[in-house]
Amino acid sequence: MNGFMDKLAEKIMPLANALGQNRYLTVLRDAFMLAFPLTMFGSIIVVLNNLPFWSDETKATLNHLLGNGQSATMSIMTIFVTFGIGYYLSKSYDVEGIFGGAIAFSSFLILTPFFMESEKGEMITNMLSLDRLGAKGMFLGMLAAFLAAELYCRITKRGWQIKMPSGVPPAVAKSFAALIPAVLTLSVFLLINAAVVGFFEANLHDVIYEVIQKPLTGLGGSLPATLIALFFVQFLWFFGLHGQIIVNSVMDPIWNTLMLDNLEAYKAGEALPHIISKPFMETFTVGLGGSGMTLAVVIIMAFFMKRKQYKDIGRLALGPGIFNVNEPVIFGLPIVLNATILIPWVVAPLVVTTFNYLVMAAGIVPPPTGVSVPWTVPIVASGVLATNSWLGGLLQVVDFVIVALIWFPFLRILDRQKEIDI
Structure with missing residues (x-):
């Protein structure tokens, strides 16, 4: 078994390392992290405005008074992502990042219609629609920024x-240095937009949304695609590679777009269109003790295993595990390259995620509203905040029990194996 694992690792690790070090995936990850504090602030405002014990009148008043906190953050997330892509990609080439970010954002705006149709069918000009700066414009924003x-x-x-003389202030010199690259880059995007508008009487926002974004989000929001992504997270972690970072670099644009769709529907009082989204993945997978949902594993180790070393590792990992940091158990048990527990490590998240999806699809538990909950929020609290319902917290408790039942026999086998070896 170990020989097979070693050979498999030789094949998998170069590919995983290549993905983890890919310039564009790294830039995309950093760009989303740039938006993280802002989306977190917007999420707090949404939670505050829509607490379940508020009356409809109170909710309406709070949204009227505080709604800009969400509109100026989560609703225009594409702005921050496009700027972040331009900034971090430029920095990766050792080019002035601030101009790269500004040019990327401006290029996106050039492709964005400055008009919208009112509910009465009237065309309103000289304005930007929030949805084009949020979920609907996300994929075009990323493509344009790159x-x-x-x-x-x-x-x-x-x-x-x-190039200016040496005596010119640095800020002025940098502005002039960026002038020609900026003019040429923006001219390209202006010509692209002119061609699409002039020849096809359309705009790239609608084209990209219909041709690329809707199919991709539909695929990424499906249960099979989610299970495949989770499988690779667990599989890569088994070989000591940070599966969360590698897989999320690819999936986060899709899951974040689904999150924004849900948030807009939630604000409008409509049915939530998606079960799977970024909050679903963080609250009902990572939110149960980290990658692999290992809080239950840590508790079993700390209080039910016989060997002292397992008890010690479990108790040391319990504190971080409550806040969903599980590297102590991943490398301390260890989970990495431990063939005895490969099955529960991979299977438990797949079983729990399938169960959660079916429960939410059946309407027993509401799906996450689109509010972004920090992944370090402990179990139960994160479920309540993500779904705006106590049922979300209860579902996490049920998930915890399922994980414990799957893992317990394998941990007992591991415990006994160690006794025999010693």
């Missing part, structure tokens, strides 16, 4: 710049 930042960096690297 392309704009690449163009800006390549032109800059070619030396097509205005």
